[in-house]
Amino acid sequence: MINAQTHLALHRLRAADLRAEADAHRLAAASRVPGELRTRLGWTLVEVGLRLASAPRPAVAS
Numbered sequence: 001m002i003n004a005q006t007h008l009a010l011h012r013l014r015a016a017d018l019r020a021e022a023d024a025h026r027l028a029a030a031s032r033v034p035g036e037l038r039t040r041l042g043w044t045l046v047e048v049g050l051r052l053a054s055a056p057r058p059a060v061a062s
Contacts, residue, residue, distance in 0.1 A: 002010075
């Protein structure tokens with residue numbers, strides 16, 4: 001069985017690791033260009049629209 005002091009020490013180490021990971025994630029997210037995803041999505045939608053507009057339409061039987 002784990003001693004209470006050992007358990008507390010392991011808990012503190014894990015909490016410190018999680019805080020460091022959260023700080024690293026926060027810094028990485030702050031360094032990204034905020035409009036990058038929006039720009040990529042916008043151009044992808046334009047490309048899909050152009051492909052749909054230029055696709056040959058099947059002949060309708062009358």
